[in-house]
């Protein structure tokens with residue numbers, strides 16, 4: 486069943502970071518209640534104050550990761566790949582029955598512009614395997630550069646490829662994508678296809694450096 490976007494609470498674990506905080510800001514602006522999850526509750530509360538001041542409303546709250554996952558209807562994970570497994574293990578119980586939107590890109594620094602395929606083939610497939618069937622994992626937002634998110638007057642010229650094995654969960658994530666100005670959601674198939682979507686991000690980071698741009702993104706042609 487789809488949640489009413491006006492009452493749905495989204496937790497963003499890693500919401501103090503570049504990508505996560507930008508998504509928090511955009512969703513808060515479009516009317517969602519948003520929780521920032523962090524390893525440090527004080528850091529989350531400070532970021533929440535900062536972002537609430539930007540939008541002029543008190544709709545963002547800072548919690549620790551487990552508290553945020555427990556209180557949310559839907560959870561977004563936006564952390565460095567090196568922290569992915571540990572954070573998932575810590576919130577696995579709190580996540581049961583919910584949707585996890587995994588934004589994490591498997592990257593092995595310092596080779597951040599080279600595709601890295603992890604043991605489980607993709608971060609989101611690893612998340613699904615770790616969390617079990619009680620959590621519906623959807624992969625999305627990997628190809629949206631954080632550089633586009635903080636300026637609320639900036640419309641984002643990027644498609645968001647959405648992969649997942651549960652049609653209802655994907656359609657909830659479509660709503661989250663299209664709540665952000667300029668973004669278009671594109672159904673990119675089952676969660677297994679996230680291998681390709683996650684792998685596009687290091688390619689985009691290579692393009693950023695090669696062409697001296699800040700936030701290359703993708704558009705799928707031929708859909709109109």
Ligand SMILES: NC(=O)c1ccc[n+]([C@@H]2O[C@H](COP(=O)([O-])OP(=O)(O)OC[C@H]3O[C@@H](n4cnc5c(N)ncnc54)[C@H](OP(=O)(O)O)[C@@H]3O)[C@@H](O)[C@H]2O)c1
Nearest residue numbers: 499501502503504523524563564565568589590627630631
């Ligand atoms: N930046 C982008 O443009 C972009 C675009 C698309 C996808 N992504 C992907 O999105 C994810 C987040 O990217 P980001 O650029 O937002 O990362 P980031 O700013 O470096 O980190 C995000 C947050 O992750 C948390 N974290 C938890 N464990 C950590 C650890 N061991 N080391 C460092 N931070 C840890 C931190 O929050 P607390 O300290 O508060 O716990 C941090 O604020 C990554 O997987 C990235 O590949 C990023």
